[in-house]
Amino acid sequence: xxxxxxxxxxxxxxxxxxxxxxxxxxxxxxxxxxxxxxxxxxxxxxxxxxxxxxxxxxxxxxxxxxxxxxxxxxxxxxxxxxxxxxxxxxxxxxxxxxxxxxxxxxxxxxxxx
Numbered sequence: 001x002x003x004x005x006x007x008x009x010x011x012x013x014x015x016x017x018x019x020x021x022x023x024x025x026x027x028x029x030x031x032x033x034x035x036x037x038x039x040x041x042x043x044x045x046x047x048x049x050x051x052x053x054x055x056x057x058x059x060x061x062x063x064x065x066x067x068x069x070x071x072x073x074x075x076x077x078x079x080x081x082x083x084x085x086x087x088x089x090x091x092x093x094x095x096x097x098x099x100x101x102x103x104x105x106x107x108x109x110x111x112x113x
Contacts, residue, residue, distance in 0.1 A: 037093035056098055
């Protein structure tokens with residue numbers, strides 16, 4: 001909660017709404033825009049620029065020859081990642097521009113938004 005002083009000694013309190021991970025994931029399935037989830041808060045993602053898209057594409061393309069035959073999986077855009085963090089702390093979901101996973105135990109469902 002944030003507290004902001006106003007004139008004449010009046011104070012307003014801004015309460016931040018938190019949503020659960022299941023509610024976030026359910027909302028992402030039907031949303032027309034993507035959101036990142038940071039510890040109960042969601043943030044709408046802005047659209048990318050042409051330059052941003054070209055940079056991500058170049059990074060992705062440069063990784064492919066180095067990872068070919070390695071068993072690693074490479075993804076670009078629109079793939080949600082749940083970052084592993086200590087138990088009983090905030091959950092984090094991101095949409096990285098480029099992502100590589102080489103962990104054989106990384107068997108979570110791969111689903112684009």
